[in-house]
Amino acid sequence: MSAATASRVLSGRGPASKAARQRVAAAATELHYVPHAAARALATRSGTRIAVAVGGQTPHTLNDPYVGRVLAATAKTAAAREVGVSLHWLPLHAPDELARLAENRGIGGVILVNPTKPALAAVPKSLRGRIAAIGIGSRDVPSFDVDNGTATTRVVQHLLAGGRRRIAMITGPPWLPCTHRAVTAYHRAVDQAGTPPRLVPGDFTAARGEAAATEIMTRWPDTDAVFALGDLSALGALGALRSAGVDVPGDVAVAGFDDIAFAALSRPGLTTTTNPVEDIAARAATAVLDRRRSSSLTFYPSTLVLRESA
Amino acid sequence: MSAATASRVLSGRGPASKAARQRVAAAATELHYVPHAAARALATRSGTRIAVAVGGQTPHTLNDPYVGRVLAATAKTAAAREVGVSLHWLPLHAPDELARLAENRGIGGVILVNPTKPALAAVPKSLRGRIAAIGIGSRDVPSFDVDNGTATTRVVQHLLAGGRRRIAMITGPPWLPCTHRAVTAYHRAVDQAGTPPRLVPGDFTAARGEAAATEIMTRWPDTDAVFALGDLSALGALGALRSAGVDVPGDVAVAGFDDIAFAALSRPGLTTTTNPVEDIAARAATAVLDRRRSSSLTFYPSTLVLRESA
DNA sequence: ATGAAAGCGCTAACAC
């Protein structure tokens, strides 16, 4: 049996008879055969790792626990295919980092995390079919994202059902496009209820959540609910409110987004919505590894988790 | 100029004249040359990624935020060397996973996270010089770890200085060797102070922290301080105590270990000690990438962070 | 100190 036939069977490409398949499979399992990823990558110029490129204003973005979750899920998925992962910061206003990734022959594919419109516009053609986004996508970049629009609607409706009528929202960073979907949903929901919109920009950090809550209570002292896009900000807001002597949820309800571990540990427990990041990252990784050309747009459902804070 | 000379210059091995060095350097920067990692790996059989192998009882271990931190730091360090990272679960009682990693020619090196003695004993000889541990090490495995012994001593001394005399400790999982250093330090510290030791096993989770705190207050109702190895457990304990109507820090002080983000957000804020995981992981990764043969043992200092809980 | 040549383990074209 020739090497070529074995290769065809193992890679699943090209013709192969039943008999050949079986013999190869038998030999492979018996010899504990593991394909040599580097040799394959060299021959197919497919690259040996996939790059996780995270958009953000500072390299500090890479320390966000959210990035850790994405990376771990990606690494687990890729490891099964003998592919590694590397981590890169994508500065907001210097998208030529993408060109460098595209030219690097070691990189088989790219997963964009929190890309901006300019970043998507700067995606080199050579990356087509081997790039995916966790966040917004484009014609060339399939998108895998959490359905934060529907989630926002559910949160606001829950707050309204609980009798809240002056609901403020702490948004994500304004440069982050997926923030917009949530803000739009928020606007629609409060409009329908005939209650006033109250928006304050956030950045997903706890510190900003604290400041934002203070700002909200100063500008609109009669606010009776705060919804923060991101649990860290929600927890920051919760802390600031309690320090100011505001009772949560008595005076003001607080809700978050992401359902991080600490949401359950806070007192009162934080009402929030789930973010199936691991699942999303695994799908995005699979799409990149399979070189799917589809320009799809997939939303993953987020479910409301009711605790004491709202 | 021949490819061989260029290779010698770029890899830094073998002889090369000043002139040659300069010409190669000039050409490389001008052409934005990036070495092809796969080709190099194929020629040198050095592997194209480093494996992060995490010891634990269930695959769920890989979802721990601590693993995310290690992975992100490793990936960042490795990316600079054109090396990827993959993530693997190391079942506690099936260390032959290590043999599989060693045989896999795609894997250049291994970083062991939370290894056990049996796992270290099962390290194949072929991994020598390209393996490091975050946790305990061995003759063949250099260890990079946080100095939790000293940290524990400092925490206990701080509690004693605050007038606490019946200090309980929630440990890490008993199978985790680095737990022992902390427990030993705890014993020594309470012995010296002439106060009674009170130990309850933990597993780093919040749920176990809650249960452990309840157990502590049932067995030793006069306990006036709880130190948990791991902030998640400490926060779980804090929550359980407060639910039981115990005032923190009035009745019972609570201290943790790791200084995770939530430690600052909890009310009261959690007194804890830092864990420079990113730094440690970067060093371990560098050791593996450089193929250092030293059987070193490096402890990284942990500093006390005082908040309200103790 | 440098160059020529062989080869790392695989896949892709091309005959058969």
Place this chain on the structure above:
DNA sequence: GTGTTAGCGCTTTCAT
């Protein structure tokens, strides 16, 4: 459907 051949881009003997 299968085998033969020629690389993928580097490193490494071995001559010179």
